[in-house]
Amino acid sequence: MSAPAPSPLAIVDAEPLPRQEEVLTEPALAFVAELHRRFTPRRDELLARRAERRAEIARTSSLDFLPETAAIRADDSWRVAPCPPALQDRRVEITGPTDRKMTINALNSGARVWLADFEDASAPTWENVVLGQVNLSDAYTRNIDFTDERSGKSYALKDADELATVVMRPRGWHLNERHLQVDGVPVPGALVDFGLYFFHNAQRLLDLGKGPYFYLPKTESHLEARLWNDVFVFAQDYIGIPQGTVRATVLIETITAAYEMEEILYELRDHASGLNAGRWDYLFSIVKNFRDGGAKFVLPDRNAVTMTAPFMRAYTELLVRTCHKRGAHAIGGMAAFIPSRRDAEVNKVAFEKVRADKDREAGDGFDGSWVAHPDLVPIAMESFDKVLGDRPNQKDRLREDVHVEAADLIAIDSLEARPTYPGLINAVQVGIRYIEAWLRGLGAVAIFNLMEDAATAEISRSQIWQWINAGVEFENGEHATPELARKVAAEELANIRAEIGEEAFAAGHWQQAHDLLLEVSLDEDYADFLTLPAYEQLKG
Numbered sequence: 128m129s130a131p132a133p134s135p136l137a138i139v140d141a142e143p144l145p146r147q148e149e150v151l152t153e154p155a156l157a158f159v160a161e162l163h164r165r166f167t168p169r170r171d172e173l174l175a176r177r178a179e180r181r182a183e184i185a186r187t188s189s190l191d192f193l194p195e196t197a198a199i200r201a202d203d204s205w206r207v208a209p210c211p212p213a214l215q216d217r218r219v220e221i222t223g224p225t226d227r228k229m230t231i232n233a234l235n236s237g238a239r240v241w242l243a244d245f246e247d248a249s250a251p252t253w254e255n256v257v258l259g260q261v262n263l264s265d266a267y268t269r270n271i272d273f274t275d276e277r278s279g280k281s282y283a284l285k286d287a288d289e290l291a292t293v294v295m296r297p298r299g300w301h302l303n304e305r306h307l308q309v310d311g312v313p314v315p316g317a318l319v320d321f322g323l324y325f326f327h328n329a330q331r332l333l334d335l336g337k338g339p340y341f342y343l344p345k346t347e348s349h350l351e352a353r354l355w356n357d358v359f360v361f362a363q364d365y366i367g368i369p370q371g372t373v374r375a376t377v378l379i380e381t382i383t384a385a386y387e388m389e390e391i392l393y394e395l396r397d398h399a400s401g402l403n404a405g406r407w408d409y410l411f412s413i414v415k416n417f418r419d420g421g422a423k424f425v426l427p428d429r430n431a432v433t434m435t436a437p438f439m440r441a442y443t444e445l446l447v448r449t450c451h452k453r454g455a456h457a458i459g460g461m462a463a464f465i466p467s468r469r470d471a472e473v474n475k476v477a478f479e480k481v482r483a484d485k486d487r488e489a490g491d492g493f494d495g496s497w498v499a500h501p502d503l504v505p506i507a508m509e510s511f512d513k514v515l516g517d518r519p520n521q522k523d524r525l526r527e528d529v530h531v532e533a534a535d536l537i538a539i540d541s542l543e544a545r546p547t548y549p550g551l552i553n554a555v556q557v558g559i560r561y562i563e564a565w566l567r568g569l570g571a572v573a574i575f576n577l578m579e580d581a582a583t584a585e586i587s588r589s590q591i592w593q594w595i596n597a598g599v600e601f602e603n604g605e606h607a608t609p610e611l612a613r614k615v616a617a618e619e620l621a622n623i624r625a626e627i628g629e630e631a632f633a634a635g636h637w638q639q640a641h642d643l644l645l646e647v648s649l650d651e652d653y654a655d656f657l658t659l660p661a662y663e664q665l666k667g
C-alpha cells in the first residue's frame with residue numbers, strides 16, 4: 128500500500144487579496160508545507176529550550192560561554208564561506224517594511240543593501256505578509272513602478288546597477304502565521320516568509336547576479352542557527368540550486384546569542400555572511416532575561432543607555448573581533464534618530480547623532496551599518512567612506528586587542544544613570560502609541576522623532592515591568608507600582624484624545640493599545656514577546 132498523501136497547506140480565515148494567486152501558488156505552498164513538516168517539530172523543541180534556559184538565568188542571574196563548544200572557539204582554522212560579490216561592500220544598509228512605496232524608495236536610496244523587513248518593521252497582517260512578497264517579486268521583474276493616488280507622486284526604480292542588494296528578514300522563530308495551517312496547526316511565520324520568498328525568487332536573483340540573502344532575527348542559540356542551516360540545505364536541494372548559494376547574516380540581538388557568536392557562525396559557516404549588532408532587541412533581551420535579577424540588573428531609562436556604555440561596547444567589540452577572525456562581515460546597528468524634512472532643528476539633531484554613531488562604528492572596525500531613513504544614507508556613507516576609502520570592507524582589521532570576559536557583557540551595574548519618572552512616562556507614551564499603530568498594520572513609526580518598532584516597544588513595556596517588580600524609587604520620590612503605571616497610562620490616553628480629537632481617537636485602536644500595554648507591562652506572568660498577545664488582536 129502506498130503512503131497516504133501528506134496533508135496540504137490550507138489558507139485559513141483570510142480575505143482574498145489582489146494578486147495573491149501569484150504568491151500562493153500550489154508549488155510554493157507545497158514547499159512551505161514541506162518545510163513545516165520537516166522543521167516545525169525542531170522549532171518547537173528549541174522554543175521549549177529557550178524557556179529552560181531562561182529558568183536557569185532566573186535561578187543563577189548569570190551567563191557564560193558554553194563549555195561544550197569550547198573546541199569550536201579554540202579552533203583557529205575555520206572560516207565562513209567566501210562572500211559573494213553583491214555582499215562584499217555593505218557600508219550602508221537601509222532597513223524598512225516592504226510596502227510598494229518603501230520598496231522603491233529603499234532600493235533607490237543609494238544604500239548598498241536594503242533589509243526588506245517582514246519582522247519588526249512590519250505588523251504581520253495577512254496583507255503585509257502576502258503583498259510584501261508581491262512587491263519584492265515585482266521589484267525583481269521591474270514591474271513595480273506606480274503613482275500614489277493620494278499624493279500624485281510617481282515612483283520608478285533606478286537602473287539595476289544603482290539599486291541596493293536585498294537582504295530579506297523573515298519573522299523570528301516564535302511567531303506563527305495563523306492564516307496558513309497544516310492539519311489545523313499554524314506554520315511558523317519564519318518558514319512562511321522564508322519559504323515563499325526563496326521559492327519564487329532564489330533562481331531569479333541568481334539570474335540577476337545576486338542571490339537569496341537573509342537576515343536572521345532574534346536567534347537565541349547556535350542550535351537555532353543549526354536549524355536555519357538545515358532549512359537552507361533542504362531548500363537549495365528542493366529547487367535545485369547549488370549548496371552554499373544562500374547567505375545569512377545573523378542578528379546578535381539576544382544576550383544568550385552574544386555568548387555563542389562563534390558557534391552561530393560555525394553552524395552556518397557554509398551560508399554565513401556576517402553578524403549584526405541589533406542593539407534594541409539586545410537591550411530588550413537583557414531586561415527580559417534578567418528582569419527579576421534585582422537592582423543589579425535594573426536598566427535606566429531607555430534613552431539613557433548609549434552604545435558607549437561599557438557592557439554595550441563589550442558586546443559590539445566582541446562582535447567585530449569574532450566576525451573578522453572568521454572572515455565574516457560585522458554590521459552595525461540602528462541609531463533611532465529620524466530626520467524631518469519639515470523641521471530643520473529635528474533634522475540637525477538626527478544628523479549629528481547618527482553621524483556620531485556611525486563614526487564610532489566605522490572606527491571600531493564595523494564593515495557597514497544600518498540607517499532607518501533615506502536622508503541618513505549620505506551621513507552613514509560619509510562615516511564609512513572616511514575609514515574604508517576604496518576598500519569594500521575592513522575585515523582585515525582583526526581587533527585582536529579586544530578581550531571580553533563573560534561578566535563584561537552583563538555588567539549593567541556599571542551605569543550610573545537610574546530610572547526616572549519622565550522615563551516611566553515616556554515608556555508608557557511610546558508603548559501606547561506604538562501598539563496602536565501596530566494594530567493598524569504599521570510595524571515602524573516615528574514617535575517623538577525617534578524610530579519605533581517592535582524591538583524598541585518591547586524595551587518600553589519590559590522596563591515598566593522590571594521597574595515595578597524591582598520596586599524602583601524615582602527621583603521625585605514616587606515608587607514604580609502598578610497603580611502608578613495605570614495612572615500614567617490613563618493620563619496619556621486622555622492626552623492623546625485631546626491631541627488628535629474625538630473623531631481620530633474613535634477611528635483608532637487607542638483604548639485597546641492602552642489595555643494591551645498594561646497587560647504586558649503589569650501581568651505577573653511576563654509575556655515572552657509583546658507581539659504574541661498583540662497578534663491575537665491583530666485584524667486581517
Ligand SMILES: CC(=O)SCCNC(=O)CCNC(=O)[C@H](O)C(C)(C)COP(=O)(O)OP(=O)(O)OC[C@H]1O[C@@H](n2cnc3c(N)ncnc32)[C@H](O)[C@@H]1OP(=O)(O)O
Nearest residue numbers: 222223229232233247248407461499500571572573580582
Ligand atoms: C530595531 C530594528 O529592528 S531597526 C529595523 C526596523 N525598523 C525600520 O526598518 C524602520 C525603518 N524606517 C521607517 O519605517 C520610517 O523611516 C519611519 C516610519 C520611521 C518614518 O517614516 P516617515 O514618517 O514616512 O518618514 P518621512 O515622512 O520623513 O519620509 C520621507 C520619505 O522617505 C521615505 N522613507 C522613510 N523611511 C524609509 C525607509 N526606511 N525606506 C524607504 N523609504 C523610506 C518615505 O516613504 C517618504 O517617501 P516619499 O517622500 O516618497 O513619500
Ligand SMILES: O=CC(=O)O
Nearest residue numbers: 405406407408582
Ligand atoms: O533589529 C535590530 C535591533 O536593534 O533590535
